[in-house]
């Protein structure tokens with residue numbers, strides 16, 4: 001069994017030879033566990049942070065409702081191979097007089113950023129603090145949150161932060177829905193309808209492989225699949241994977257981004273235009 005620590009000083013007491021790091025907000029599911037298993041298999045020591053970051057919530061109710069169960073999360077993380085859990089208090093991360101923020105620029109203003117003002121500033125700031133505290137050889141992030149991953153890659157490069165940033169593929173339920181701690185809030189009806197989200201993305205991939213690379217045509221096709229389940233997305237767009245700018249004609253390594261509210265629960269997903277290894 002590993003150990004749970006809550007301050008940078010306690011963390012520093014552990015030798016840091018070769019550390020793989022997985023930052024999370026807890027409520028761990030099989031998607032998180034895949035990241036932890038990978039970090040543990042690729043490094044001598046796997047560190048998992050569990051911190052519900054107040055700075056990335058624009059809605060106080062959402063922050064209050066976020067599930068917190070450190071004892072159960074710690075057990076699950078240790079079983080997946082974590083050696084050390086870093087679970088700081090908000091006052092440890094944002095101490096008295098805290099006033100320095102990391103602004104991810106335009107990458108943080110569009111898509112999710114447009115619906116959640118300040119969200120990526122909160123993410124970029126806490127990830128910077130966590131990387132500087134944990135000092136890993138590599139930090140693992142899910143492609144599930146593709147915009148977040150690209151913002152972190154950009155920031156890591158621009159600010160010359162330590163270690164490598166590693167993206168990990170999205171882990172999905174049997175019917176294709178991306179695993180998320182929010183899925184437990186879906187009613188049975190909403191859960192059934194949510195399947196249209198991966199279905200729409202896959203329909204767009206098939207069309208891109210078979211008959212069109214016109215983004216507008218692909219997007220209309222995806223909208224039709226969603227509409228059949230009564231879903232009207234916040235956005236559905238084919239974008240350049242690096243700049244996240246919309247592209248008129250889809251290339252294989254462009255990305256399809258999708259966000260939609262289903263039964264009152266906001267879900268996000270994304271896929272490459274051409275699946276890795278071919279369509």
Ligand code: AMP
Pocket residue numbers: 023024025026031032035140141142143144145168169170171172178179180
């Ligand atoms: P969170 O606890 O939601 O902040 O997520 C912590 C990390 O797990 C982030 O890097 C997420 O992108 C990643 N993650 C969440 N869900 C999945 C999933 N279904 N597949 C892969 N990674 C995921």
